[in-house]
Every structure is written in C-alpha cells, then in structure tokens.
Amino acid sequence: MTTTTMQADLSSRVPSILPTQQGQFWGGQWHARAGAQMLDSINPSTGEVLARVQLATTDDVDAAVRSAREAFPAWAATPPLERARRLREAAARIRANAADLALLDAADCGNPVKAMLFDAEIAATQLEFFAGLVLEIKGETLPTANGSLNYTRREPLGVVARIFPFNHPFMFAAGKIAAPLAAGNTVVIKPPEQAPLSTLRLMELLADLFPPGVLNCVVGARDIGAALVSHPQVAAVGLIGSVPAGKAVLHGAADTMKRTLLELGGKNAMVIYPDADLERAVDGAVRGMNFTWCGQSCGSTSRLFLHESVHDRFVEQMVALLAQRHRPGLATHMDTTMGALINRTQYERSLGFIASAREEGARLATGGAHPKDAALAKGFFIEPTVFTGVTPAMRLAREEVFGPVLSVLRWSGEDDLYSAVNGTELGLTASIWTRDLVTAHRAAARVEAGYVWVNDCSSHFIGAPFGGYKQSGLGREESKDELFEFTQVKNVNVSLQ
Template sequence: MTIEAKDTNDLSALIADVLPKSSGLYWGGEWHSPDGAQKLTTVNPSTGEALAEVLVAGAAEVDAAVAAAKAAAAAWAAVPPLERGRRLRLAAARIRENALDLALLDSANCGNPVSAMIADAEIAAFQLEYFAGLVLELKGETIPTGNGSLNYTKREPLGVVARIFPFNHPFMFAAGKIAAPLAAGNAVVVKPPEQAPLSTIRLMELLSDLFPPGVLNCLVGGRETGAALASHPDVAAIALIGSVPAGKAVLHAAADSLKHTLLELGGKNAMIIYPDADFEKAVNGAVRGMNFTWCGQSCGSTSRLFVHESLYDRFVAAVAARTQAVHRPGIATDRRTTMGALASQIQYDKTLRYVQAGLEEGATLVCGGKHPIDPILVKGFFVEPTIFADVKPSMTIAREEIFGPVLSIFRWGDEGDLFAAVNGLEFGLTGSIWTRDLTRAHRAAARLEAGYIWINDCSAHIPGAPFGGYKQSGIGREESKEELFEFTRIKNINVALSE
C-alpha cells in the first residue's frame, strides 16, 4: 500500500497519489460533469493550500441523482437479504485493503491526524459488517387476533434515503452510514461535507462495481444541495449528522413531504467528577473525552467539565499538564501528530471568537487560546488546546457548542446546583460520570439528561449500543439495530381465515 511502502513519518508527498480521479457527482453508476456546474476548491487545513477541484450539485443534479436512486430502489429491495449482506462485506474488505490511503486522503482534507484516520477506516468497515449481519433481523411479528384471522407485520425499505454528514469524520461517516439503509434494501444518495469531500468521492470509486447502478450515489455541495435533498418529494428519508441549526433546517425542508428524519445533532456534553473518583483515571478521561485529537470537533466531546470543589485546583492543574504533554498541534499527514488542524478558516475564526468571549466574560485562561508559534504551522488552521477554569453556567463558552479545542471547567459543591447547571441547556447528547460509588453513579446517570452516558469512561462507542441524543441533540438512534429499523416501514396484513 502507498503509505506502508514509504519509510517516513511525513506523508505529505504522497497526497497526490491518493486523490480521487473523479468529479464529485456520481449517480446511476456513472460520473457526471454537467455543463455549467459550479466548481469547489477544497483545501488542506494543515497548510491552507488547495488540494483538488470538485463539481457542486445544483437542483438539476439533485433531481437526476434522486431519479436514478428511485429507479434502482425496487430492484435492490428485491435482492435477497443475505446477498445484500454479502455485498456489504465485500465493501468492508475493500475499505480495509485501501485503509491507509484513505486515512492519508482524509487527514489531508479534514485536518485530523492520519494515525486517527486509520482507526476511522476500520470503524467504517466494521459498521458495514455489523449491518450486513443484521439483514435477517428485518422481520415482522404475528399478532393474536382472537377472531380466527391471521394478522402479521412485515418490514419494508423506504425507497430513497439521503444521508448528509459533517467534516469531522468524513470517511467514517461516508462508508459507515450507508450500511444500515443499504442493508434494509434502500437506495442511497450521500452528500459529503463541502469542506472535506474527497474521501467520499474515493469511496464511490472503490465501491462502484459492488452495487447495481443507482443504488449508491454521491452529490458534493453545500447548504443548497442539502436543502434540495431534504425537500425532494422522491426522497423518502433524510438522515443528518450536524449542528442543531442544520437539523432544524432539514426538519423544515422535510416537512412538506412529511419524510422520515434521523438527526444526530450537536452536544455540549458534561463530565462530572465526584470527590471519590480515581484521580489519575479521571484526569486522563477528562483529556480524552475532550477529543483534542480532532481539535474538539466531535459532537460527543465532553467540553463541560464539572469538578468537585475538594479536587478542583489540583484537578485543573493536572488536566492542563496532561493536555499539553499529549496534544501538540502538528501537520495532519505526519504520523507523529497527535492533534491536527481545524477543518476550515471558518472553524478557526469561530474558535478564536469563543476564546475572546471567554476572556471578556471573566473565565480564567489556563492554557492555549492562540495559534501555535511553530513556523511550520503558520498557514494552517491550528489552535492550541485551550482550557478555561472558573467558568460560570451563564457564560457563552458554557452554553454554546464551540466545536473547537476549548474545554470549560466548572467548580461544584452542591449536587442539586450541579444538575441544574448540567441539565440547563437544550443539548443532551452524551455525558460522563466519575465515581467509585456504584449507587451514586447509577443515581447520577438517572438524573443526567443525555442519550448516551459513560460511567468511569468516555468517548468509547459500544457496537450495538444505540447512540443518539435528548432534547435538541437529535431524533432517533444510530450504531445499533435501531438504526437499521429507522430505514424501514411496518406494514400490517390481516388475513380473514373464514371457512
């Protein structure tokens, strides 16, 4: 493989070898280059340099891709479930064969470290295999009627499913999120992030021969492309991973056709440290839970750290020291890098505005908060890992999702006040609780208003465990059998068995 064959840590010279050869618009089993299509230049966040030029889908391209998917959906639904599963497994194998090249492409395009992107490719392959193994669970039930009739249900695919995903894990989402709808017998149109579309385009190139024409389609574009998919009358379901405003926009666009929606949205997630917590493990958990590797660009990041007053000062100092020791910004395509770049100039500017807001509102800057001084990083979208202490629940950095490497630390003493602050936002995606007292842990988990909670752990996603949020952090569940069912509808059939 390309990366393995190169005995070096700096892989930037190999980027040209792994770039996709195609345009970015793929439907009906073919690549398209429509006359007059707008072009988008995508950049390397580590250097600010242009990587490639791709085509952007307009309304006509959305119509064409959806039409191709609709034409292919019925035939794909009729493919025996085990055959659908077999093709998903072939897709997983092909991803593993190309995992290192895909990791390099993603790190160059979204700014995440290449070492982490290798893990993303494996997760995507696993998700394809996981849902391939669930195809025989698409079964119905018999219902006792008491009147001599036979009543039963069956699950059917919805038809055309559109999936829109963000820039923080482009390939993992592109490959992993086609698994459930394809397993259920749907045709899929994916819209990769405009900031980092290249790995999704490459995925289409790799899988083009595994699925019938029209079953798998790709449209690069921005908000207009997403809105056109969400409002299209022939799209039966739309699934989004993104911000709360993006989720609300999708819901509005989907309302006229009453299409099914699956939304995994933002988070302002809390980690709670009780006085009896294992100190060293909790410190490591606080640093790991913030996902500094991805510059905090993770909806599940525990960006609000609530530390009991008996541990507070010592804990803040330990978290800062651990963070600075482990996470130093670097060029994403260097295998030694443990913290990459923000995905775009927009994300970079937004993060620094939040840092300024924290300073102006009286939080204490413990470390970070600026661009690194390393001259190699001068043109990239880098921000040092940033920690604020003495944060109050009313502050902007305490209430809004930053999606950047900014950790806010709160002091607490009264448990009632603690949960009022923890649950006082409209977010409710994940949470983390650290204590040696099992009874306290279960009671705290019951009080925490979030859909996915860790006790003495963080960040880990458990295969088969439903992932999703409370409140404005989303609708529906993923990464489990529930995600498979999201892309089906139930039909009830009643058979009168009269003599």
C-alpha cells in the same frame, strides 16, 4: 531525510491518492458537467488547494434521486443475504485501502492520519455489523380471536438521503450507507463541501459493487442538501450536523412528511465526584474533550464539572497531561496527535469563544492561541485550550464551540450541579466519575443525555444505541435501532374463514 522521517511524513503521497473523478455519481456512472462551478478543497494544515471538484446543481440532485428511485424496487427485492454479501465486500475494499483513505481524509479535513486509520476501521465494522442484521428485518404473527392470520412485515422506505459533516468524512460516508442499504433502501449521500475527497474516492472504490442507482453521491453546499431534503421522491433523511442544520431538515421535510434521523450537537458534561480515581479521571478529561479532532466532535465533554475538593489538583494534573499528550501538528504526519480546524470559519469562531471567555472573566489555564511553530503558520491551528472559573451563564458554558476549548466549572452541591449540567437545550452525551455504585446510578439517572459513560468517555460500542435528548437529535444510530429507522411496518390480516 531519515527513514523515521520518511515513515512519519506522508504528505508527499497525497497527490497520488486523490480521486480521479471530479463530478457527481449516480446511476452507476460519473457525470461531469461542462462549465460546472468548481470547488477548491483546501488542506487545513497548510492552506493549500488539494483538488478541485464540481459542485452539483439541483438538476443533478433530481437526476440522482430519480436514479435511486428507479433502482429501489429491484434492490428491495434482492435477497437479504445477497445485500449482506455486497456490504461485506465493501468493508473488505475499505480495509484494503485503509491507509490511503486515512491519509486522504487527514489532508482534506485536518485530523491526524493515525486517528483516521481508526475511522476507516470503524466504517468497515459498521458495514459488517449491519450486514449481519439483514435477517432481523422481519415481522411477527399476532394472535386474533376471529379465525384470521394477522402478521406484520418490515419493509424499506425507498430513497434515503444521508448528509454528514466534515469532522469524520470517510467514517460517515462509508458507515452511514450501511443501515439503509441493508434494509433494502437506495441511498444518495451528500458529503461535506469542506472535505469531499474521501467520499468521492469511496464512490470510485464501490462503483461496480452495487447495481446502478443503489448508491449515489452529489457534492454541494447547503442548497444541495436542501434540494435533497425537499425532493418528493426522497423518503427519509439522515443528518449528522449542527442544531440549526437539524431544524432546517425538519422544516424542509415537513411538506412531504419524511422520516428524519438527526444526530446533532452537544454541550456535554463530565462530572468528577470527590471520590473519583483522579489519575484515570484526568486522563478521561483529556480524552473526552477529543483534542485529537481539535474538539470538532459532537460528543466532546466540553464542560468539566470538578468538585471543589479536587478542583485545583485536578486542573494542575490535567494541564500537565495535556501538554504532554497533545501538540498541534501537520495532519499528514504519523506522529501528530492533534490536527487542524477544518477551515478559517471554524478557526475564527473558536478564537471568538476564547476572546469572549476572557471578557466574561474566565481564567485561561493553558493554550488560547495559534502555535508558534513556523511549520504551522499557514494552517488553522489552535493550541489545546482550558479555561477555569467558568460559570453556567457564560457563553462558553452555553454554546457548542466545536473547537479545542474546554471549560472547567466548580461545584459543591448535587442539586445545583445537575441544575447546571441540565441547563442547556442539548443532551447528547455525559460522563460521570465516581467509585461509588449508588452515586454512579443516581447521577446517570439525573443527567439529561442520551449516551452516558461511568468512569469512561468517548468510547462507542457497536450495537449500543447512540443519540441525544432534547435538541441533540431524534432517533438512535450505531445499533439495530438505526436499521429500523429505515423501515416501515405493514400489518396484514388474512381471513381463514
């Protein structure tokens, strides 16, 4: 094996970086249960079992939540700068172990290891960002006319449950504890059952950093998520997931009136005007679909609206760039630019969308099948896929695929365009490409989405509120807004007479 190959092929290192713990983590300790039901964690690139972990029970959930509730008063009373110091130390530990964490995530969720290094950096940055905001958790004084002092306090909520999906497991595990912990809440996280290993490794890395009960973790499927959502001592739930999952959280949280922060699905539009810089826009269309993640991203611009005057030339250039840039490969190889779908369920779902698009009359421009490379035969791989001739009524244009399938729609008039762009119940992101300033602002105002790029796509900016319109979610993340989601305002009036 050559030096270059050894550097590129990291699969042999995976067994040495697996988490050593298999059970649940709460109260500052690991809890392994004799006879517990086990879960096989599968490598999507190879179909092989990476590790076996224990599934939590509802009793485990209750114990974890009670532990978090017991730890809450002391953590809420911890000086803000001390909370910030611990969050910064968590970020430092993540950076020190970033290569191993990225490789573990790549093996467990199927995303390319090189891209997962970026995920680890984002998680560390989010911890540092919210550490820097701890002194912003403050109230204000209000003028009165009756000789009293009136002021407000921002106080933490209590126990926060955070539930997140399989597409960015470690980034969500580490990044989404930052805001609630910074605000003085305690946290119970539930990683995705499809890819739990990097979260367990995170718990191992941070086990001694926070006081017992401040940070806790339970591994399980929907029943464990439901138990967290309905637990009477959980004060708030933050979910990143599908629209059905978000609706289930709202139903489960209703009886106890929990605060909910929901970042849900998207069927996001990218609109190309005839005056757009086509070279940059073609690059944007490929980037915006997030083929690196096999399209498994809620922010993917999976509906590409091309003006009829540039349609044919754009598609030709985009297909050529896509073939050059993205070819499925083993996620644990450093030169892989497009990984595998998380499991057979998502793989077959994506193939189902491809089949229905053909049946409804869309034209396959590229992809649409499992790659022919024998080394990928056992993995959940699908070629990057583009359909043209898609109409707004087709299933491919209406439903979120969460797979590597891009639909191209042709437009001519703006009124019909935005009727189609806004014609779904989702509104997470959108991308507008034009050289005209007036057109750009008019388009940004007309599109019904919570996060809009102009002449760009996919970029996130720490401090900029991220969230959706309509059924794409409730609340905003990645900003001061996320911090305040986990606080409540108390008004105090002191008579000075």
